[in-house]
Amino acid sequence: METRELLLRAGLEVFTEKGFSATGIEEILGRVGVPKGSFYHYFDSKEDYGLEVIGRYGVFFARKLDRHLLDPARPPLARLRAFVIDAAEGMARHEFRRGCLIGNLGQEMGALPESFRVRLRDTFEDWQARFAACLNEAQRAGWLAPQADCAGLAAVFWIGWEGAVLRAKLERSARPLELFADFYFAGLPKG
Numbered sequence: 001m002e003t004r005e006l007l008l009r010a011g012l013e014v015f016t017e018k019g020f021s022a023t024g025i026e027e028i029l030g031r032v033g034v035p036k037g038s039f040y041h042y043f044d045s046k047e048d049y050g051l052e053v054i055g056r057y058g059v060f061f062a063r064k065l066d067r068h069l070l071d072p073a074r075p076p077l078a079r080l081r082a083f084v085i086d087a088a089e090g091m092a093r094h095e096f097r098r099g100c101l102i103g104n105l106g107q108e109m110g111a112l113p114e115s116f117r118v119r120l121r122d123t124f125e126d127w128q129a130r131f132a133a134c135l136n137e138a139q140r141a142g143w144l145a146p147q148a149d150c151a152g153l154a155a156v157f158w159i160g161w162e163g164a165v166l167r168a169k170l171e172r173s174a175r176p177l178e179l180f181a182d183f184y185f186a187g188l189p190k191g
Contacts (some may be wrong), residue, residue, distance in 0.1 A: 003032070003034055003038055003042070004042045006032045006034070007028060007029075007032055007034070007038075007039060007042060007043075007049070008052060008053055008056050010028045010031040010032050011023075011028055011049060011050070011052075011053040012053055012056065012057055012060075012101065013031070013098075014027060014028060014031065015050075015053060015101050015104065015105070016057075016098040016099060016100070016101045016104060017097050017098050019104050019105065019107075019108050020050050020104075020105055020108055020112060020116075021108050021111045021112065025039055025046055025049075047113045047115060047116075050105075050112075050113070050116065051115060051116065051119055053101070054101065054102070054105065054116065054119045054120065054123065055119065057101040057102065057123075058102070058119075058122075058123040058126065061100075061102075061123075061127065062126060062127065062130065064083075064086070065083060065127060065130050065131070066130065068080075068082045068083040068086065069083065069130055069131065069133070069134040075138070075141070075143065076134050076135070076137040076138035076141060076143060077138050077143055077144075077185070077188070079134055080131070080134055080135075080157075080185075081181070081185065084177065084181040087165075087177065088168075088174040088177045088178065091165070091168055091169075091174065091177070092174055095172065096168055096169050096171075096172040096173065096174075097169070098169075099165045099166060099168070099169045100162060100165050102120055102123050102124060102162075103162035103165055103166065105120055106120050106124075106162070107166070124158055127158060128151070128154040128155050128157075128158050129154070131154035131157055131158070132150045132151045132153070132154035135148070135150035135153055135154055136150045139191070142191040143190070143191050144188060144189060144190065144191050145189035145190060145191050146191070147189070148188070148189045153188065156184070157184055160180050160184060161177075161180060163180070164176045164177045164179070164180035164181075165177065
């Protein structure tokens with residue numbers, strides 16, 4: 001694998017566990033086994049590197065969402081639940097050490113470069129739009145009430161979901177994810 005790709009992958013791993021501020025370049029280089037000069041050959045700064053890692057994670061996670069939310073074999077609300085189950089299983093695979101990179105960095109925003117704010121917000125908005133599209137489909141199929149605000153419901157999901165991910169890391173348990181999902185789905189205005 002190309003060195004640049006290895007560096008980005010290592011950043012995804014470390015930042016989802018420890019965050020950006022608590023991670024030094026040396027730790028990333030140690031995981032990959034390359035000298036410091038190699039890092040600066042590919043990235044102008046740690047900030048530039050962080051922005052690339054955010055972009056990479058956003059694309060990766062959007063594909064994960066699409067795999068569930070665009071699945072024509074399932075009804076729309078079942079697609080949303082399938083995402084929740086898959087995400088919980090992913091956290092369990094990593095023993096709840098890793099969370100959502102975007103959520104982790106959002107919690108660090110006071111210590112991060114200001115350039116991260118727009119990138120993080122845009123990523124959340126992209127995920128919310130994908131979720132809202134699936135909710136709109138559920139609404140058109142009669143599973144949600146006609147007056148349901150699908151964009152608002154999508155925003156509420158991501159606000160609550162990120163909190164549940166944080167709590168799952170803290171408790172090293174899928175229970176917060178399950179509790180939030182059950183509450184969210186029970187509260188949807190049914191058609």
